[in-house]
Amino acid sequence: MNLRTYRASTIAEALTQVKRDLGADAVILHTRTTKAGGWFGFGARAVVEVTASTGVNIGPARSRRGAQDAPSSRTDADRAAAVAPSRETLLRAYEPSAEQPAAGAPYRGAAPTTFARAASGASEGSGGGVSGGGGGVAAIATCAPFAPADDGARLTLETELTAIKSMVARVLSSSARARTGAMPEALQKHYLTLLEAEVASEIADEVIDGVRADLDAEQLDDPDAVRRAVLRRIAGHIPVADDAPSPDRAEDGRSYTIALVGPTGVGKTTTIAKLAATYKLRHGRAVGLVTADTYRIAAVDQLRTYANIIGLPLKVASTPAEMAAACDSLRDCDVVLVDTAGRSQMDDTRLEELRSFVEAAKPHQTHLVLSSASSESVLLKAAERFACVGPSRVIFTKLDEAVNFGVLVNVARRINTRLSYVTTGQEVPDRIEQGDADRLAGMVLEGRGSA
Ligand SMILES: Nc1nc2c(ncn2[C@@H]2O[C@H](COP(=O)(O)OP(=O)(O)OP(=O)(O)O)[C@@H](O)[C@H]2O)c(=O)[nH]1
Ligand SMILES: [Mg+2]
Missing domain, CATH: 1.10.8 (Helicase, Ruva Protein; domain 3)
Structure with a gap:
């Protein structure tokens, strides 16, 4: 029996290694989650261990159930055979199936039960024997009914399961296409x-x-x-905005007003500074700044520092009425850039407050700022929740921190809001570019190297 243990940061990654090394007939015998690294327990990262084998000999499901019912006279090897997975392929074992799994038939079309049980085994401290012979594995694997310890454990398992399903769907999809040979x-x-x-x-x-x-x-x-x-x-x-590199005065006679909104810490203020510098220094526009961020300590100072360096007027608005007055007082400027406080997408009250500030500024464009370093689900959630502010553009910041550019394509298409800018680093004013679908496509296909 070729028994091997794989370690990765997620189950999905570990399963990819298993499939690569042991092939599609590999059988998962055990999984557990441990911690690695860190300093005095701080900063340790979760490591998933998956023990798999290609040589497990399994009888039919009925005899396996029988074996479990008579535990006392069994050897470790017998018990391993009793509880080990069926000889489904790795892929099919996790394939979503309409069929209900037979009771006591572990790993057969019953991914949630399988992973839940493996994780519960780990949390019960039975995670030893993962790198050696079959005896350890036999002792670990049990068919006890699983119940997550708490909501946190349940959430973790559900998240991992979703990731696994998604990975399997991708692998199946690519295998199916490859198999056609077409x-x-x-x-x-x-x-x-x-x-x-x-x-x-x-x-x-x-x-x-x-x-x-x-x-x-x-x-x-x-x-x-x-x-x-x-x-x-x-x-x-990738829908892209074809805006002029620097806006002219608006047709309604007001300063062209641009507001940036988005979750906390995504780079709104830094991007405002980059835009302000570009419009003024590169395009010679008269630019004014307004900030509504009176919540975070030093937020006003942050923008004031940029305003002083670039030489721009800055107004601070603590209420929607002050916002309207501040924008009006900058009517001699060609462009007014409005910075707003970062808001959690989960906070309805703060989002409503943000909406009233933005409404008072009457922006010609509202850009939703999203960090490329966030996961797809977080980005989509943010886009859904900030829709109440009516963004007409999206800015992807921190492309230099992005792990996978494909996520940006998915999000751009799903939210169907035109991409105005991307930012690629902390440096002001350099690290900003107008949205360019070809360039983003190149990064998807060729990675960061094309950037
Ligand atoms: N790597 C990288 N960091 C960036 C980029 N843009 C901004 N940052 C950094 O992100 C951090 C937060 O930037 P801010 O501009 O303060 O973000 P914010 O959205 O205004 O934050 P809040 O006002 O607190 O919501 C700072 O350390 C910035 O230097 C970028 O394109 N790449
Ligand atoms: Mg800010």
Whole structure:
């Protein structure tokens, strides 16, 4: 029996290693979560251990149940066989199934039970024996009914399960396509790259189908032609604002007013400073600043420092009425940039308050600022909650911290709000660029290297 233990930061990663090394017939015998690193218990990171084997010999489900009912005279090996997974493939074991799993048939189309039980085994302190022989594994695996210890444990398990399902769906999807053999090699390579970059599988499918429609058979054999077509198709999924590099005075005679809103710490104030410097120093516009962030200590000072360096007037508004008055007092400026306090997307009251400030500023554009370093679900949640403020543009900040650029494509498409700017570092005023679908597509396909 080829018994091996894999360690990774998530179960999904560990399962990928298992599949890569042991193949699709691998059987998961045990999982547990431990902590590694840190200093005196602080900063330790969670490590998932998965023990898998290719040599487990399993009888039919009924005999396994029988074995569990007669525990006393069994050897460790017998008990391992009694509770070890069925000989489903790794992929099929986690495939979402309409069928209910047979009682006592672990790992057969019953992913939630399987992982929940493995995790509960770990939390009960039975996580030893993960790197050695089969006896340890036999002692670990039990068929006791699982109940998460608390809501936190349940949430963790549900999150991991969702990640696993998503990964399996991607792998199945790519395997299915690869199996057909109908996809030209150059295209297949890009398809897998898109999935690895965490582009949603339906978008990846659309990109590939689109490229196939765009190119004839000869072009599909040409890697350069395929690459260009893939980039074009990815870019087609990213709605971009075609605003002038610097706004003119608004048609209604007011200063062109731009408000930035978004979650806490995403880079709103830094981006305002970058925009202000660009409009004034590069385009020669008269720029005024207003801040409504009187909540965070030193927030006003932060913007005032930039205002002083660039040489701009700054007004502070503590109420919506003051916001209206501040914008009005800057009517001689070509452009007025409005900074707002960061808000949690979970805080309805603060969001409502933000809405009243933004409404009072009567902005010609409201940009939702989102950090590329956030997860897709956080970004989508923020976009959903800040919709009450009526953003007409989105800015992705911190591209230099992003892990996967595919997430940005997914979010851009889902929220269907045009991308105005991206920022790529802390330095003011340099690290800002107008939204460019081709450039973002290049980063999705080629990673940070293309940036
Ligand atoms: N790596 C990186 N850091 C950035 C970028 N933009 C801003 N930051 C950093 O993010 C941190 C927060 O920036 P702020 O501009 O204060 O963020 P904010 O959204 O105004 O924060 P609140 O007003 O507290 O909600 C600072 O350390 C910035 O230097 C960027 O593009 N890349
Ligand atoms: Mg700020």
